[in-house]
Amino acid sequence: MSNATLSSKPSSLRGATLPGWSTWAIAAGSAAVGYAVSAAAGLHSDIQWALIAAVLFVAGSYGISAKVEGRRQAKDRTATSMVWVAFLLAVTPLASLIWETAKRGVKVLDGYFLTHSMGVVADAEPGGGIYHAILGTLEQVGLATLISVPVGVLTAVYLVEYGRGRLAQAVTFFVDVMTGIPSIVAGLFVLSLWILILGMGESGFAGSLALSILMIPVVVRSTEEMLKLVPNELREASLALGVPKWRTILKVVLPTSIGGIVTGVMLAIARVTGETAPVLLVVWGTDFINANPFQDPQESLPMYIYLQWANSGGSGAAYDRAWAAALTLIAFIMILNLLARVVARWKAPKTGR
């Protein structure tokens, strides 16, 4: 390649091409111009100069390329730059989300914060912590897991191992549809059945019921995918030895796919841990430690974030606590996600041999 650029005449086969560094040059140029324009015009928002730079970059690379390389290549370059711009436009706010949460969250996040409740702390005062919220989250999510894992795994076993005909089709379709139920609707359902009709009070368990409605479809889907990966030869070998089908499923099929199932369950837990809306409707939230999930309102981490923000009256101390709780929540979910991936890799079903 370097030979071609060294020779003074352009190669007759390829036509003129822009050198490799041109993209970077155009990008740097448009960023600089965008920044200069917004500085000159006194624009305050970071969003504005980024958008100006993005437009300049796309237009610039089209213009220059059209001049040197021709229309087709110019279109190609425009598409490439648009794809890059799309990527940067989306990643910047998402990175800002993580960055701001980490930066503002570490201020009050320490051992004291994790081991104390808000019981004696007024909303506008500094101090206090999230112990009651962590306790509530763990209990509610734990109970939801206890409900949804057996139901979810058994449903998946039914679909993969037994499911033929109309019933299986209906279950598959409604599990898919159930995945998309808004969390607030799940909360409203538990509210209308458990609290308004059966007359039970607000409690952590009511929250668990709502969370399991959100969790079951996720568990079913992921377990189903994993069971389908188990090679049929294993089942046939076991059945041929005279092992009953239910023992085959329990002793051969499920152990083979256990890694994937655990991964799916962990991802489902990660998903429901951050749910606020159902907790808001049926668990209420409290500033005190309530270790009993079956009676009286409980707190949960997302609920805590919401209450600190909503009841703070603009006080800095409450915002600090909200950010710290958000950081704790994100950290918990990310760790679960990473663990899930580790388990998936470590226990991946050994197929294709």
Added chain:
Amino acid sequence: MRGATRPGDRIFLGLARGSGIFVLVVMAAIAAFLTYRASKAIGENEANFFTTFEWNPTGVPAEFGIAVLAFGTVVSSVIAMVIAVPVSVGIALFITHYAPRRLGGTIAYVIDLLAAVPSIVYGLWGVLVLVPQMDGLYGWLDDHLGWTGVFDWDEGPARSLFTVGVLLALMILPIITNVTREVFRQVPRMHEEAALALGATRWEVVRMSVLPFGRSGIISASMLGLGRALGETMAVAMVLSPSFDINLSLLNAGGGTFAQNIASKFNEATPIGRDALIASGLVLFVITLLVNGAARLIIARRKEYSGANA
């Protein structure tokens, strides 16, 4: 082959089938109980439930309607889709066809993780970080496009349907990107190589072989994202400063969405107020059911086709 003849087999099959039926029962129960509570509220309602611009279930006479909520939900979701779909397709293309392979893998992984960030955190970030940043953009839109009426701005805080739409776009980006990426990855290599062999540029390859193949995947991914956006509660409740009227300008605070209205009004609701909120939740449930069902049908149809093509 005789299937479930042994007692163990029969019990196990019963359990498994029972769980499957349980899922169906739950879905039916959700529809049934929401309808039951909603019918109580609508029985008390003196105004038309679908066209009234008011939410006053405790008044005498009780009057409430979902017109404002329907408008706000549709508008914010449409804004979210207009921003998120092209950008997600762009990122998916970036990951599968443009980025260096290792970078693409890392980015796909990070976006997977971002899909798990809870909506409450998006809400907190939205109201404390994004809203102040939107002021400049709002002023600019007002100066240059204010004459359309749609982008007219009264200099209030940027807690309007437009900001909500932008935030929703960010929230559904990871989901749409993930599904679209999976579809793009399944594009038959031969199609792309054939196009390259004919001298196509990379963009022409994408346009001629990747996008046509992925079209139904993009549509169904978008509808999954739309389902999320329609039902999103906490982030909207935190960012939007609600009011019960329809404002043609997207930049002025006001309006509401189904989910946001339920979360914001729930605490002070009386029994009839709760039932009225449940009635609006039922409408949301039906809408998301239709959107998700349509998305699944598109995916299912595509599976049959791709089997024939591969």
